[in-house]
Amino acid sequence: MTAFATRLGAAVAAPFALLARAIDLPLRGWQRLTGMGGMAAVFLAPNLAIFGVFVLIPLALNFAYSMTGGTDILLPDRPFVGADQYARLLDCADYSRAVTCREDAFWTAARNTAVFVVFQVSLMVAVSMITALILNRKIAGRGFFRAVFFFPVLLSPVVVGLIWRWILQRQGLLNLIVVNLGFDPQVWLNDRLYAFAAAVGVSTWAHMGFYTLILLAGLQAIPRDLYEAAEMDGTKPGRVFRRITLPLLGPNLAVVLVLALIRSVQIFDEAYVLTGGGPGTSTLFLTQYIYETGFASLLRNPGLAAAASILMAGVLVVLTLAQLALSRRAERR
Amino acid sequence: MRLGFLLARRGATGTGRGWHWTDVATWVWLICGTVLMFGPALWLLSSSFKGPAQLAEFPPTLLPYVQAEVQVEGYDDPLPLYAVTLPDGTEAELAQIRRIGINAQMVDPADPETRVTVNIDDRAPIRSIGVATDNYVTPLVQNDFLRFFGNSLFVTVMATLITLWTNSMAAFALSKYQFRGRGAVMLLIVATLMVPLPVILVPLYSVVSSVGLLNSLWGVILPTVATPTGVFMLRQYMLTIPDELLEAARMDHASEWQIYWRIVLPLAAPALAVLAIFSVVWRWNDFLWPLVVLSRRELFTLQVGLNSYAGELNVQWHYILAMTVVTMIPVVLVFAVLQRFITSGIAGAGIK
Numbered sequence: 017m018t019a020f021a022t023r024l025g026a027a028v029a030a031p032f033a034l035l036a037r038a039i040d041l042p043l044r045g046w047q048r049l050t051g052m053g054g055m056a057a058v059f060l061a062p063n064l065a066i067f068g069v070f071v072l073i074p075l076a077l078n079f080a081y082s083m084t085g086g087t088d089i090l091l092p093d094r095p096f097v098g099a100d101q102y103a104r105l106l107d108c109a110d111y112s113r114a115v116t117c118r119e120d121a122f123w124t125a126a127r128n129t130a131v132f133v134v135f136q137v138s139l140m141v142a143v144s145m146i147t148a149l150i151l152n153r154k155i156a157g158r159g160f161f162r163a164v165f166f167f168p169v170l171l172s173p174v175v176v177g178l179i180w181r182w183i184l185q186r187q188g189l190l191n192l193i194v195v196n197l198g199f200d201p202q203v204w205l206n207d208r209l210y211a212f213a214a215a216v217g218v219s220t221w222a223h224m225g226f227y228t229l230i231l232l233a234g235l236q237a238i239p240r241d242l243y244e245a246a247e248m249d250g251t252k253p254g255r256v257f258r259r260i261t262l263p264l265l266g267p268n269l270a271v272v273l274v275l276a277l278i279r280s281v282q283i284f285d286e287a288y289v290l291t292g293g294g295p296g297t298s299t300l301f302l303t304q305y306i307y308e309t310g311f312a313s314l315l316r317n318p319g320l321a322a323a324a325s326i327l328m329a330g331v332l333v334v335l336t337l338a339q340l341a342l343s344r345r346a347e348r349r
Numbered sequence: 350m351r352l353g354f355l356l357a358r359r360g361a362t363g364t365g366r367g368w369h370w371t372d373v374a375t376w377v378w379l380i381c382g383t384v385l386m387f388g389p390a391l392w393l394l395s396s397s398f399k400g401p402a403q404l405a406e407f408p409p410t411l412l413p414y415v416q417a418e419v420q421v422e423g424y425d426d427p428l429p430l431y432a433v434t435l436p437d438g439t440e441a442e443l444a445q446i447r448r449i450g451i452n453a454q455m456v457d458p459a460d461p462e463t464r465v466t467v468n469i470d471d472r473a474p475i476r477s478i479g480v481a482t483d484n485y486v487t488p489l490v491q492n493d494f495l496r497f498f499g500n501s502l503f504v505t506v507m508a509t510l511i512t513l514w515t516n517s518m519a520a521f522a523l524s525k526y527q528f529r530g531r532g533a534v535m536l537l538i539v540a541t542l543m544v545p546l547p548v549i550l551v552p553l554y555s556v557v558s559s560v561g562l563l564n565s566l567w568g569v570i571l572p573t574v575a576t577p578t579g580v581f582m583l584r585q586y587m588l589t590i591p592d593e594l595l596e597a598a599r600m601d602h603a604s605e606w607q608i609y610w611r612i613v614l615p616l617a618a619p620a621l622a623v624l625a626i627f628s629v630v631w632r633w634n635d636f637l638w639p640l641v642v643l644s645r646r647e648l649f650t651l652q653v654g655l656n657s658y659a660g661e662l663n664v665q666w667h668y669i670l671a672m673t674v675v676t677m678i679p680v681v682l683v684f685a686v687l688q689r690f691i692t693s694g695i696a697g698a699g700i701k
Contacts, residue, residue: 022618024625036610043606055605056526060534063519063575069560070553070572071541077552089555147382150375163688164383170680171390172634174652178659178673179389182396182666187407189392195408221385282545285636289656303547303637310551311641322551329548 081322089318101323122324124297125305128212132301133280136216140276141269144224148231149261162232166225176222177289181205184214205291208298215287215299222286223279227272234268235261274339278332302328390677397670398480404666415479419444422461431455431472435465442475443467484671494672496647497654501633504569504650509628511574513621520583520617521609525595535584542577546637554641568642569650573632579624586620587613626687633679651676 047055077091082101084094109116114123151162168176183189184204191201204210238261246256262269284303287293293300302324310321396404398413418427421444428444433455435441443455443465453472455465488494522528523535546553553572554563562568590613598608614621636652643649649657655676659669 024618024622026615026618040604040606044604047605052526052605053528056522056528059518059522059609063515063580064534066515066571066575067541069556070575071544071549074549074552074556075544077555078549081551089558091555146378150378153375155375155379161379161383164386166688167386167684170630170684172636172652172676172680174636174655175673175677178655178669179393182393182670183389187405187409189409192408278545282547284547289659292660306547306550307637307641311554318551325548325550332545332548
């Protein structure tokens with residue numbers, strides 16, 4: 017495989033050899049002028065420039081946006097409104113009921129996202145853990161099955177959404193199965209509960225292979241002799257799992273939890289293509305709220321969208337820090 | 350549970366070769382998993398070859414069929430062929446001219462002069478396994494899908510090349526040079542791993558719009574290319590390249606650029622290949638950002654175009670399904686050829 021990669025690299029590089037030689041001349045001059053320190057700057061410059069313009073500047077600008085009003089997209093055209101956008105987002109008569117809030121769509125989206133995260137992350141960790149444990153056994157065709165579970169990870173979210181929309185529609189495959197089992201066919205995505213469950217299930221289906229791989233790598237790094245010693249002592253399998261597998265898998269499990277949480281909070285593409293946020297607002301999630309408030313709705317409000325995105329970023333930061341602290345404590349034990 | 354207990358006993362005693370209940374569970378899980386993971390895509394593939402009429406049927410058939418057609422004298426278009434039970438009880442193969450309510454007007458292909466009217470319940474279409482290639486041809490030729498495909502291809506290739514170039518240079522500087530602020534730059538890059546697109550959607554849009562890249566494919570490409578994952582992955586790999594190699598080249602008066610281009614890049618080829626594969630898949634699959642930046646139809650990428658066609662009130666599923674398959678093809682090819690490589694790459698790096 018390495019030989020193949022080398023050849024692939026060479027093939028990609030070949031047309032650029034000429035370009036590289038042309039770049040070499042002016043850079044030699046620059047190197048004589050500035051020495052090694054200057055060269056480091058040259059090598060870093062393109063990446064950092066793109067980085068700065070398209071990540072760091074927007075990150076800083078986001079705070080400015082969240083404190084301005086109006087529908088204009090360019091910052092100089094926008095009037096300063098202070099914390100009004102945040103006040104509007106957080107203005108609720110009764111926080112347990114989204115309808116009493118001024119921005120009820122935001123609270124619906126926030127609640128939906130919270131429920132989604134709880135169910136999706138638990139399902140994701142459980143399913144990928146079971147799959148990783150199974151793939152870690154000595155079974156025939158392990159490489160094949162590892163690939164099988166990884167396959168949907170590569171599919172685009174739009175493709176994933178459309179595949180499942182097609183299966184869940186009225187004349188779809190799921191109804192064929194349901195009817196053959198003797199139940200009534202459903203229009204699955206028109207039902208609030210089923211549509212939500214579909215969003216959870218489909219996004220788990222699409223990404224579990226990735227987490228399975230991380231967990232599998234962790235399982236394979238656990239020394240075999242630990243298990244052999246446990247077997248010789250006649251330790252029960254449940255105890256072996258709790259006392260050997262889980263603690264030694266800790267770091268990988270923490271990575272999986274953090275990544276799954278962070279991605280789950282940002283759920284958008286598959287769910288948007290699958291349900292479009294419906295029926296009603298039952299699968300409206302935060303990213304879709306930000307997208308629609310900022311760009312898609314008739315009364316677009318970039319300031320409100322920016323404020324919502326900062327609140328979401330706050331949640332992400334808190335989640336990440338809490339998770340890191342937890343995993344560090346788990347490691348120390 | 351009792352069965353499991355019995356099997357467990359059998360596996361644990363004697364030769365140790367019996368089937369433990371966990372073996373049974375393993376294979377049930379693996380086989381169900383295989384069906385669940387590949388099934389939906391195969392169902393999509395099969396459905397994409399069905400005509401509109403067949404797609405509307407319930408229960409759906411597993412394989413695509415095409416209606417047999419026959420050219421009848423006196424009619425311009427080929428007519429669909431049916432197996433008909435005539436009122437006198439005989440069976441015949443007739444071509445349908447038109448359908449009127451619950452009756453269908455039929456004609457015998459061998460005798461185009463006589464027309465018969467039969468109840469639609471007395472006729473069944475004559476079909477054979479076949480594919481409706483029109484599902485693929487029409488959207489590619491008449492709609493904009495060929496253009497969407499081209500746009501996606503352009504974005505993917507350009508973004509990947511720029512990613513490989515800028516990320517490898519940055520990784521080279523971060524792994525092979527000692528300079529002030531190196532730690533800070535590294536920290537900055539790792540920290541931005543945590544900045545997801547939805548969080549900077551609005552200001553990123555305004556930045557892209559003020560540099561004039563709105564409704565341009567470069568507006569889709571440039572914000573995505575400075576991937577922190579790529580820099581991190583390449584740096585880790587380049588750290589394993591011995592510094593003595595670089596020193597030897599410097600003795601021979603090689604310029605720093607030559608060292609990067611002629612020594613470090615070729616040696617980092619395996620890591621570059623992994624990043625190239627990731628980048629191709631990421632950029633091909635990107636959805637939210639192109640959706641925001643591109644509002645002119647002729648600039649849509651495949652993902653955005655597909656979503657726009659699937660969002661119409663009257664969804665033309667026979668075209669959508671076929672184009673979904675087309676959108677899937679490059680990624681499935683990558684998977685089929687390189688899956689071993691990818692899965693070991695992810696397991697090694699632990700990142701995506």
